[in-house]
Amino acid sequence: MTRSFLRHRALVLCLTAMLAGCSNEVDVEPGAALFRTVAQTAKGAFGNRDAPAAPAVDDLQLRAALQTEGKPILRVTFNNSGVSTFLGAIALNQGVRTWSTNDGLTVSTRDGVLLATRGFGRDLMAADAPSAAQLSRGTGSHPRLHVYLDGADQTRKVAMTCRVSSAGAETVAVLGLGYPTRHVVETCTGDAVSERNDYWFRSDGHLLQSTQFVVPGSPGVTLQAIVE
Amino acid sequence: MRVTHLLRRLAALAVMVGLALSVNSFAVAQDRPSLNFYGVTGLIDMPSGESQPDGFFSIGSSYFGPIRRNTLTFQLTPRLSGSFRYMGVRDWSRLFCPPDCTGENEFPTYYDRSFDLRYQVLYEGRFVPAVTIGLQDFVGTGLQSAEYIVATKHITPRLKVTAGLGWGRLGSFGAIGSPFGTRPGVGGNLTNNVNTGQWFKGDVAPFGGIEWQINDKVGLKVEYSSDAYTQEVETRETFEIKSHVNFGIEYQRNATTRYGIYYLYGSQIGVSAQFVLNPRQRPAEGVRGPGPNPVQPRPSRAADPDAWDPGWVVQADAKGILIGNLNTRLARDGLAVEAMSYTATTVQVRIRNGRYDAESQAIGRVARTLSDVMPASVEVFEIVPVVNGIALSKVTVRRSDLESLEFSTQAAEALRPRVQITAAGPRPAGLQFAPDLYPRFSWSLTPYSRLRLFDLDEPLKVDVGLRLSGKYELGGGLVLSGTVTKTLTGNLDDPPPDIATALQPVRSDGDRYDALGDPAVERLTLAYYTNLGPDLYGRVTVGYLERMFGGVSAEVLWKPVAQRWALGAEVNYVQQRDPDQGFGFDFYDYSVVTGHVSGYLELGRGYHAQLDVGRYLAGDYGATLTFDREFENGWKLGAFATFTNVSPEDFGAGSFDKGIRIEVPLNWLVGQPSRQSKALTLRPFGRDGGARLDVDARLYETVRDYHASGIDAQWGRFWK
Numbered sequence: 034m035t036r037s038f039l040r041h042r043a044l045v046l047c048l049t050a051m052l053a054g055c056s057n058e059v060d061v062e063p064g065a066a067l068f069r070t071v072a073q074t075a076k077g078a079f080g081n082r083d084a085p086a087a088p089a090v091d092d093l094q095l096r097a098a099l100q101t102e103g104k105p106i107l108r109v110t111f112n113n114s115g116v117s118t119f120l121g122a123i124a125l126n127q128g129v130r131t132w133s134t135n136d137g138l139t140v141s142t143r144d145g146v147l148l149a150t151r152g153f154g155r156d157l158m159a160a161d162a163p164s165a166a167q168l169s170r171g172t173g174s175h176p177r178l179h180v181y182l183d184g185a186d187q188t189r190k191v192a193m194t195c196r197v198s199s200a201g202a203e204t205v206a207v208l209g210l211g212y213p214t215r216h217v218v219e220t221c222t223g224d225a226v227s228e229r230n231d232y233w234f235r236s237d238g239h240l241l242q243s244t245q246f247v248v249p250g251s252p253g254v255t256l257q258a259i260v261e
Numbered sequence: 262m263r264v265t266h267l268l269r270r271l272a273a274l275a276v277m278v279g280l281a282l283s284v285n286s287f288a289v290a291q292d293r294p295s296l297n298f299y300g301v302t303g304l305i306d307m308p309s310g311e312s313q314p315d316g317f318f319s320i321g322s323s324y325f326g327p328i329r330r331n332t333l334t335f336q337l338t339p340r341l342s343g344s345f346r347y348m349g350v351r352d353w354s355r356l357f358c359p360p361d362c363t364g365e366n367e368f369p370t371y372y373d374r375s376f377d378l379r380y381q382v383l384y385e386g387r388f389v390p391a392v393t394i395g396l397q398d399f400v401g402t403g404l405q406s407a408e409y410i411v412a413t414k415h416i417t418p419r420l421k422v423t424a425g426l427g428w429g430r431l432g433s434f435g436a437i438g439s440p441f442g443t444r445p446g447v448g449g450n451l452t453n454n455v456n457t458g459q460w461f462k463g464d465v466a467p468f469g470g471i472e473w474q475i476n477d478k479v480g481l482k483v484e485y486s487s488d489a490y491t492q493e494v495e496t497r498e499t500f501e502i503k504s505h506v507n508f509g510i511e512y513q514r515n516a517t518t519r520y521g522i523y524y525l526y527g528s529q530i531g532v533s534a535q536f537v538l539n540p541r542q543r544p545a546e547g548v549r550g551p552g553p554n555p556v557q558p559r560p561s562r563a564a565d566p567d568a569w570d571p572g573w574v575v576q577a578d579a580k581g582i583l584i585g586n587l588n589t590r591l592a593r594d595g596l597a598v599e600a601m602s603y604t605a606t607t608v609q610v611r612i613r614n615g616r617y618d619a620e621s622q623a624i625g626r627v628a629r630t631l632s633d634v635m636p637a638s639v640e641v642f643e644i645v646p647v648v649n650g651i652a653l654s655k656v657t658v659r660r661s662d663l664e665s666l667e668f669s670t671q672a673a674e675a676l677r678p679r680v681q682i683t684a685a686g687p688r689p690a691g692l693q694f695a696p697d698l699y700p701r702f703s704w705s706l707t708p709y710s711r712l713r714l715f716d717l718d719e720p721l722k723v724d725v726g727l728r729l730s731g732k733y734e735l736g737g738g739l740v741l742s743g744t745v746t747k748t749l750t751g752n753l754d755d756p757p758p759d760i761a762t763a764l765q766p767v768r769s770d771g772d773r774y775d776a777l778g779d780p781a782v783e784r785l786t787l788a789y790y791t792n793l794g795p796d797l798y799g800r801v802t803v804g805y806l807e808r809m810f811g812g813v814s815a816e817v818l819w820k821p822v823a824q825r826w827a828l829g830a831e832v833n834y835v836q837q838r839d840p841d842q843g844f845g846f847d848f849y850d851y852s853v854v855t856g857h858v859s860g861y862l863e864l865g866r867g868y869h870a871q872l873d874v875g876r877y878l879a880g881d882y883g884a885t886l887t888f889d890r891e892f893e894n895g896w897k898l899g900a901f902a903t904f905t906n907v908s909p910e911d912f913g914a915g916s917f918d919k920g921i922r923i924e925v926p927l928n929w930l931v932g933q934p935s936r937q938s939k940a941l942t943l944r945p946f947g948r949d950g951g952a953r954l955d956v957d958a959r960l961y962e963t964v965r966d967y968h969a970s971g972i973d974a975q976w977g978r979f980w981k
Contacts, residue, residue, distance in 0.1 A: 056705035124555035129668045137551025137593060141668060148668050151552025151981065154545065154932060158980060159670045180670050184542040185893040186619060186975040188673055 092209030099260055106260040107132045108208065109140060112244065112252035119259065145232075145240030145258060147247070155248050158182060163195070163219075169234045171199030171217045181248070191249060193223035205233045205242050207257045212241055226250075292418070295472070295480065295511060295519055296535040298323040299397065300332020301344055301377060304470040304484040305507045305523055305531075307431070309423040310391040310413035312381045315339040316892065318538040318923075325523065325531030326500035327351035328493065333943075334377075335898050335921075337890060343900065344377040345921055345943055346398075348405070352499040374945040375405045383412075390414035397430070399456060400919070400945075404492060407431040408461050411468075424469035427487050428461050434489035434505060436464035482509040486526070503527030540896035545932025548618075553981070554590050554630045556667045559637040559660075571605030571638040580693040586634045587627075588695060594626050595934075599647055602692040608635055609643040609689050611652060613698075618895055618928045618936050620646065620972045625979035628658045635660075645685050646967040649790040649958070650738025651798055652685035653967035654822050673977045682969045684795055684822045699736030704729070709746060711775060713753060724751030724775065728783075742957075743785040743805075746778070754779070763911035764949040765837070765851050767809065767878040771947070773840040774808055781842035783808055784957060796821045798960050807955040808842060810835040810878070812852075818960040822968045825863035827961055832856035833954050835878075853880055855954055861961055863970055867891045869899075878952040881905035885918075885951065893974040895926035895938060903951030915946025 099106045105122040109132075120132035120140065129148055131141045138152040144165035150157045161178040177193040200216035214233035221228045226249045233242040239258065246253035294311040297303030300321025302311050313319055313336040321332045330348040337343055353371035354362065365371065375398035385391040390412040398405035411425025426432075429444065444463025470484030486505045493499045504527030511521035517538065523531035562569045573579055580601055587598045587610070595616030602609050608631065614623035624644050631642045644656045662679045666672045709728040712721065726748040733741040748754075756772035774781075786804035793799045798818045805811040812835030820827035833856055837849040857875030864870055871887040883905025891897045902919040909916035924940040927933075965971050 055707075056703065124557055126556050126558045126664060126667050131555040133552065139552035139555065141555070143668075152550060153547070154549045155547035156981060158977070159668055159672055161670050178670050180672075182547065182977045182981065184539070184546075186978050187893060188977045190670070 096208045096210070096259065102260070104260070105130070105132075105258075107140070107142070108257040108259050110255040110257075112255060140254070140256070142256065145243060145256060147243075147245045147254070147256065150247055153247060155181065155251075157247050158188070163197075165232075165234075165240045166238070168197055168217055168219060168232050169215070169238055169240075171197060171215065173197050177221050177223075179249075191223055191226055193221040193226055193228070195219050195221035200231075203233065207242055208259055214241055223249075292474070293317075293537070294413075295521075296321040296332075296334070296533075298325070298328075298330060298531065298533060299344070299377070300330065300334055300346060300535075301342070301379060301395070302393075304423060304472065304482050305509045306486050306488060306525065307423070307427075307468045307470060307484050308379070308393070308395055308397075308409055308411050308425065309421075309470075309472075310381070310383075310393045310411045310425070311385070312336060312340065312342060312379070312391075312393065313537065314539070316540055316890070318540060318898070320536040320538075321533065322535075323531065323533035325525050326529040327353075328500075333921075335890075337898070340381040342377075342379045343921070344379075345945075346375045346377065346405070348373050348375070350493055350497075350499055353497060355499070356497055373404055376400050376945065382410075385414060396460065399460075403456060403459075405430060406456060406459060407488075409468075419474040421472050422469070423472070423484075424467065426465050427468055428463055428465050429459065430491075431468060431487050432464040432466040433491050434466055434487050436466045436487075439464050478513050480511045480513070482511065482521075482523075483507070490526075500526070501528045540892045540898075540929070541894070543894070543929050543932060545930075547932070548928055548934050548978075548981070549932050550616075550934045551593055553594070553626045554633055556629050556663050557633040558664045559632075562637075565637075568637040571636075573636045573638075574603065574605045580691075581696070583634055584693070584695050587630055590630045590633060591627065594623075596623055596627060597698060598627070598695060599698055600692050600694045602689040603635075603639065605638045607641040607643060608639050609645060609655075609692075611645045611647045611692075613647055614936070616936065617934045617978075618926055619934075619975035619978035619981075620967050621976050622934070622978040622981050624656050624658075624972065625981070628663055628979075632660055632663055648963050648967070649734075649740055649788070650736065651790045651792050651964075652688075653964055654969075654972075655681075655683050655685045656972065657681040657683070667980075672980050676979065677973070677976055682822060682972060685792070686795075699734055701734040701736075702731070703734075704731040706730075711746075711751070711753060713772065713775065722752050724748045724753040726751070726779075738790040740788045740790070741786070742788070744783040745780055746783055747780040760913065762913060762949055764879040764881070764907065765849070765853075767837065767851075767949050768947055768952045769949050770840065771809070774842060777840040778808070778842035781808070782844065783842065786957065788958065790958075790960075793817065798964055800958070800960055802956055802958075805838065805844070806833075806835065806957070809838055810954055811838050811846065812836055814954065814956045816960055818964060820861075820961070820964050820968065825865075825970060827861040827965070829859040829861070829961060830856070831859070831875075831956075831959070833956070835954060853878060855880075857885075857953070859961070861965075867893070873953070877903070877905055877950070878954060879907070879949045881907045881950050883907075883951060885953070889922075894929055895924070896929065897922070897924040899923075905951045907950035912950040913946070913948050915944075915948060918944065918946075918948065918951030920944035 107120045108117060109120055110117040118134050120134050122130050123133045124131040129141050129143045131139050133139045141149040146162050146165050148160045148162060158180040163175045174196045177195045179191045181189045183189045198218050200218050203214050203216045204211050205214045212235055214235055217232045219230040228246045228249055231244045232240055235241045242257045244253060244255045294302045296319060297308060298306050301308055302313055303309040315336055317336045319334045323330050327350050330346055332344050332346040334342055334344040350371045354366040354369055357366040377397045378399060379393050379395040381393045383389055383392040392412045395409045397407040407427055407429035409425050409427040409431050413421055413423040415421045441461050445458050466487035468485055468487035472482050474480040484507050486507055494502050507523060507525045509521050509523035511519055513519045517536055519535040521533040525531045560568055584598050584601050591597060597613045598610045599613050600611040612627050617623040627644050628642050640660050642658045642660060645652050658680050662676055666676050669675060706729050709726055711724040726746055728744060728746045730744045753775040756776045762769050782805055784805055786802050786806060788802040791799050796819055800816045802814045806814055812833060814833040816831040818827060818829040834854050836846040837851040839845040839848040855876050855878050857873040859873045862870045867890055869889040869891055873885040876882050883903060885901055885903040887899055887901040889897050889899030900921045904917050920943050922942040924938050927935045927937040
């Protein structure tokens with residue numbers, strides 16, 4: 034009974050969503066997939082989205098709750114939209130940790146330095162990037178190589194030369210807790226590319242927070258270590 | 262002058278192109294040459310010596326006075342471009358009808374189609390101009406026919422000068438002689454053919470102009486036209502020419518869109534809109550969708566010897582558990598393991614990919630998921646893609662390569678030589694099938710539009726309705742599927758008058774099918790697909806195969822996995838369906854045995870050729886030659902021509918069947934992974950000679966996708 038009712042309801046939904054088309058399988062009709070994606074995005078596709086300017090006490094409660102998950106947690110904020118979401122660690126391969134949202138958006142980092150994304154659309158496929166230890170010295174220069182896929186799915190590599198400089202001591206608040214940090218800036222230039230990454234290292238040398246670009250010319254992401 | 266039902270997808274395509282154009286994210290150089298009123302690279306009404314960037318697809322729409330033209334142009338190679346144009350001349354018969362309303366004077370607005378080819382002979386150098394030779398309307402009715410050689414040279418980066426010589430239409434004003442003899446007439450409206458006898462014959466006249474791109478947004482054009490508009494102005498007085506100098510100002514709205522307003526021939530205001538698409542640039546940038554299951558590396562043998570113990574292999578229920586674990590993890594990706602067999606070191610999975618346009622992405626995701634699920638002793642992953650029950654290839658990936666290369670910036674190019682793509686081979690011993698995958702029912706309800714272009718009465722007629730599709734996969738290569746349409750609104754219910762045809766109306770009655778098929782059973786078939794042997798594939802389809810024919814269709818294909826060629830044969834016994842597209846075959850009482858032997862060849866760099874030799878639906882014998890250019894992301898543009906033993910007189914307008922076809926992958930448009938695409942075939946004259954059965958799911962495209970070249974085209978997406 035219920036099942037047949039649900040099927041009818043699906044049919045009715047289909048008729049009302051006629052512009053997009055619909056199907057019992059997303060893969061049969063991509064218009065339906067698009068429609069579903071739009072609907073999901075409207076519902077908050079990126080999982081636990083933060084209320085803006087939440088009081089500090091709620092942040093601490095949230096932090097406590099995340100700590101009970103029993104796995105490392107990374108917070109990612111998309112700098113173009115301000116949307117923020119928590120990612121749990123799902124794999125560790127040769128020192129590179131992959132973090133995922135509930136719906137499968139992933140970033141991969143080595144000691145907090147971004148090396149890859151998946152599910153962003155234009156993904157960072159891979160990167161030759163400096164180590165966190167190298168960056169934390171606050172000086173020096175290094176090459177950086179980013180790998181992307183172009184519109185025809187061919188590999189495109191962007192080579193950059195980067196300089197590291199120290200921007201002094203700063204106190205950074207992450208999910209209800211304040212930390213003394215050293216702010217380090219990495220500026221990278223390449224062929225028609227000019228980008229900047231910011232890193233905030235805690236006194237123990239761990240990377241607490243960073244703002245790193247994913248695709249040249251786009252605002253990038255802010256990564257915050259919540260549970261290590 | 263009717264076209265086949267294949268045109269029905271144009272509306273959908275137009276909507277999609279519109280969607281694509283509305284997203285302003287194409288990287289197109291600002292100094293890309295602009296288009297003229299004929300929709301080819303040029304000035305205002307005159308062509309220029311430059312070309313569009315390789316692979317670009319452009320749409321030009323222009324109006325002035327009584328003349329309007331809409332043109333699709335594709336830059337087939339860096340030097341060669343082809344255009345398809347549809348134009349109309351208003352007030353065509355104003356002077357003649359009444360009283361004489363016969364022949365061409367029957368229509369108040371004259372509509373015509375034409376094809377152009379342009380070849381860039383020289384690229385611009387420091388001292389050398391860009392030089393192009395063009396053939397305008399070279400297979401059409403001849404009204405638009407012209408040939409030209411034209412040179413363009415930049416004086417400064419923003420200022421360029423064009424000068425050329427035109428024959429035919431472009432030699433009709435200000436002629437300076439006829440160096441290659443007189444121009445023979447064309448044989449009239451219905452017997453047009455490739456007009457080789459006319460080319461570069463008759464009067465030649467100079468033309469030219471200047472383009473000044475003031476800044477990135479605004480450009481000015483001035484030209485001297487050598488077109489007298491003999492028919493339109495002198496014979497039919499549809500407008501007046503007071504000057505042959507034309508002026509225009511164009512505005513580059515964004516990288517894809519350019520508008521212009523003009524003053525032409527001393528008497529007319531004109532407007533144009535130009536759109537360009539780069540198939541290599543997705544409007545939505547990358548393909549979205551959830552990320553992959555990451556590689557889960559194994560513990561070292563020393564650290565955890567138990568994990569490497571091969572004893573699991575004799576565990577009775579291991580296969581079922583492993584298949585279940587894999588399919589749980591792959592469900593989000595629209596992938597499924599259909600069957601599995603293994604030894605302690607090697608696993609073979611037979612997979613179904615319902616989602617990823619890039620076959621490499623489906624394979625890459627399965628490989629990474631295997632690293633999560635399979636016990637540590639398994640080092641070799643054999644991934645066998647299966648479509649409709651047929652195993653298409655075997656992709657062998659080493660687990661340790663996945664572990665070591667996952668985050669390498671050389672991941673794609675370093676992995677590929679370590680991966681083998683071979684024939685699927687026979688079913689391995691102990692192959693166990695997933696218990697719950699078949700039978701499998703899927704359905705979809707989508708809007709559809711059916712378009713008729715180039716109708717004698719109106720240039721565009723359209724029906725809009727709903728299409729319900731269902732598919733019941735029984736497993737083992739048996740697929741029952743059907744499609745029903747119901748028109749909601751439109752004006753196709755009024756077919757134009759029949760034109761007498763010397764052949765069975767196998768396609769020219771398409772308008773009758775449009776008018777009477779409401780609701781219509783488009784297809785209802787039972788198909789069986791099978792591996793007939795190594796590299797040999799088979800298909801049998803029975804039922805209502807297409808809108809106009811039903812019967813039985815059988816096909817075999819020989820396609821070695823690593824080769825860039827294939828051979829196929831198809832034979833069909835079909836009867837013509839009733840135009841109401843119910844289940845009957847009574848109206849025509851026409852049956853035919855039709856079939857082809859086909860050769861397929863990948864020429865490299867995305868160029869493909871296909872030759873089909875055999876018997877066509879009207880019982881005529883002949884051959885079809887098709888050339889396609891295919892982009893790595895699935896965009897396809899191509900042209901075909903069919904020559905059969907039907908005489909040009911019996912064939913009717915167009916003399917032989919020819920056209921162009923365009924296929925746009927949906928993932929390109931929506932930015933979501935999808936294996937669907939929208940295809941459009943444009944024929945200037947859709948007639949009954951050289952018509953092929955439109956049976957669904959022929960083998961070659963299905964098989965080729967999962968062979969080496971199909972997988973390699975988007976190899977980078979293995980890691981996405």
